[in-house]
Amino acid sequence: MALQAPEGTKDLLPDEALFWNHFRQTAADVFGRYGYVSIETPIFEQTELFVRGIGEATDVVSKEMFQATSGENMKKLLAGESIKAKSRLSLRPEGTAGVVRAVVQHDLVPQGAQPVKLMYAGPMFRAERPQKGRQRQFNQVGIECLGAEAPSVDAEAIIMLMRFYEAVGIPVGSMQLLLNSMGCETCRPAYRERVKEYMEMHADELCPECMNRAQINPLRAFDCKNPACHTIMEDAPKITDYLCDDCKEHYGEVKGYLDGAGIAYTEDARLVRGLDYYTRTVFEVQVVDGLGSQNAIGGGGRYDKLAEEVGGRQTPGLGFALGYERCVLALQAAGVEFPRAGRCDFFIACVDDSVRPVAFKLLQASRDAGLMGDMDHQSRSLKSQFKLADKLDARVVFILGPDELSEGKIKGRNMVTKREALIDLEKMLSLLSQFGGQPYGGAPSARIEDVFPADE
């Protein structure tokens, strides 16, 4: 049997790849206005980064990471030998840890400096069982802001996130923004203890898994889908009642900024994110249609201790990530039209093979001048060539045959108006050559109207 893409992976075929590019471009446009600039970090990192950054007890790290060890080291591991810590590599399961590592390594936020605002877009890897809205390799777009503790940064990022969804076409009414504060190192431990105590009081009513959570990370029990646990946890102590004064103030100011910007949100004391690094503000955006049970299209929060965790100086941070594939599902559910394939200025149709060399030369000159066009390479009938031109959505078809060539002309046909006219081949070539110089990547570029005016 023919080989196929690995479990949980998906090819982005041309139309989809086109939309992925559009999606990233939109993100760059929106986030760029808020001062975010791109960063590219490796797709694999030392495993230790994720263990320390995300947390050893998290599901993401404890059971969902793809190891990416070299062949030599893999042999050693299989033979039961140990390898150096720095040789233990993993494919990144999320983007934040790598970005924070880069910020620390290159000291992008020197003491007392302005905060740094970074964005990224690319594939993440988690060895989970695939289902709707969940793949083993999936694409995320995310941002990280390091060096600023102010609540305005939190609010700004949330506003920016919602603006992005809107820009990319997700109906505002289909989204719900959930907001919570998880406290900091001074108030959360006490709160955790209270939740743990509460859970132990209700030990016989909670599922075994939640009782396990009570020991490792009690707050995660808020996420349990078991109805019984759900009702028990409804009455559990709420973090908002236990926030220290600083956290309470911070959270209040975030909400104030959001209110002022007219951003609707739902406070959800049960919103606890599954990554250990989160502190204070956490948020998640869910959609109602199209996503099955994986209904979060984006989420993030503040992580004021993460930089220290990976060996840097104390640097407050905040970020979010949004899942590309899930956004696509949400867009499809909302019936949003996807942008079609790119422009095609012209197509050169050859009446017979004798004119192909001239057509080829003209085609190349046109491309060098900045036009997008193509010709047939299979000696197809003129009729077929027109069909092909139509499929490419060419605006103009140039027809070149022995008749035209003998007079030094070429015929053009506007595919919309159906107007046809003969133009001088030499004039066309010299016109195109004026756009030479830096044909690719440069500004000067011919338009199809320059060569074949739309109407006269």
Place this chain on the structure above:
RNA sequence: GUGGGUAUAGUUCAGUUGGUUAGAAUGCCAGAUUGUGGCUCUGGAGGUCGUCGGUUCGAGUCCGAUUAUCCACCCCA
């Protein structure tokens, strides 16, 4: 890791209580008189029915295994 569903043409799917040469739509290719697209019409190519085994005179159809995939749990974007 656990549970359930599905597997037939490039794609989306039919296929009767097991019975001769496995179908449709769409896509692809070619024609419908002279060198011209979309619409329409006609024709054509394309499938060892996921794989292996079993029951049977006979299996796309029934049974088992296996693989893949989808959905759900867990968790996350």
